[in-house]
Amino acid sequence: MRKPVIAGNWKMYKTIAEGVDFIQKIAPMAASASHCDVVVAPPFTALAAVSQAAKGSKVGISAQDMHWDKEGAHTGDVSSTMIVDAGCTYVIIGHSERRHDHGETDEQVNRKLKAALAEGLTPIMCVGETLAQRESGGTGQVLKTQFEGGLAGLTPYDFSRIIIAYEPVWAIGTGRTATPEMAAESHHILRDLARQRFGEAEARSVRILYGGSVKPDNVGGLMGQPEIDGALVGGASLKVDSFAALINYPRT
Ligand code: PEP
Numbered sequence: 001m002r003k004p005v006i007a008g009n010w011k012m013y014k015t016i017a018e019g020v021d022f023i024q025k026i027a028p029m030a031a032s033a034s035h036c037d038v039v040v041a042p043p044f045t046a047l048a049a050v051s052q053a054a055k056g057s058k059v060g061i062s063a064q065d066m067h068w069d070k071e072g073a074h075t076g077d078v079s080s081t082m083i084v085d086a087g088c089t090y091v092i093i094g095h096s097e098r099r100h101d102h103g104e105t106d107e108q109v110n111r112k113l114k115a116a117l118a119e120g121l122t123p124i125m126c127v128g129e130t131l132a133q134r135e136s137g138g139t140g141q142v143l144k145t146q147f148e149g150g151l152a153g154l155t156p157y158d159f160s161r162i163i164i165a166y167e168p169v170w171a172i173g174t175g176r177t178a179t180p181e182m183a184a185e186s187h188h189i190l191r192d193l194a195r196q197r198f199g200e201a202e203a204r205s206v207r208i209l210y211g212g213s214v215k216p217d218n219v220g221g222l223m224g225q226p227e228i229d230g231a232l233v234g235g236a237s238l239k240v241d242s243f244a245a246l247i248n249y250p251r252t
Pocket of ligand 1: 009011167171172173174175211212213214232233234235236
């Protein structure tokens with residue numbers, strides 16, 4: 001049985017005070033949500049204060065990225081050691097906005113994943129195709145390339161500590177959501193890749209989240225798909241009420 005994860009990616013939104021205020025409001029609402037894990041990913045500047053505010057609550061804290069080196073001459077970067085120091089237990093790696101805005105490659109994603117695992121973090125590795133890739137029938141190949149490149153050299157045990165997020169680029173922040181069936185089809189491809197590369201047990205237990213304009217009014221349909229083990233949410237994670245509704249998605 002895979003425990004769902006509802007994760008909010010705040011991107012470049014919220015000051016320290018706004019982040020702390022959000023946690024103070026969401027923590028009591030999340031307290032009774034035993035059906036899923038709850039995670040928020042504040043910007044770096046708010047990580048320490050938000051982690052402090054979330055202490056003792058059900059809300060886990062994630063960074064949105066990290067460098068693979070523990071320290072060094074990398075202006076503007078933050079390491080795995082630093083995000084753990086700030087209270088993170090998760091880290092998002094390979095988000096499409098990092099791949100596109102910063103030219104992040106599968107090889108860099110792989111280095112970051114290995115460094116995150118070595119630090120004891122739970123990486124949330126993002127994969128997904130662009131609209132052009134989908135329209136040219138390339139979704140399966142893109143997922144395979146990102147999956148294999150990002151996870152190169154990992155053992156089945158390493159893989160068992162990772163969460164995958166399927167995030168079709170054309171659905172992120174656009175208001176366009178993959179239908180539950182489209183998302184499930186890609187999740188199925190990813191689970192098959194996991195089976196081939198890491199084995200049956202790992203494929204069955206890996207949690208694969210969907211991300212791309214998830215909102216309170218479409219989360220029920222998505223979570224109704226047995227292949228979908230949760231959501232990575234941008235826009236709708238910024239307001240307490242909508243994030244609370246996502247945590248309490250309709251369940252049968
Ligand atoms: C994301 O940032 O990972 C995301 C899916 O954003 P949104 O929910 O706004 O599409």
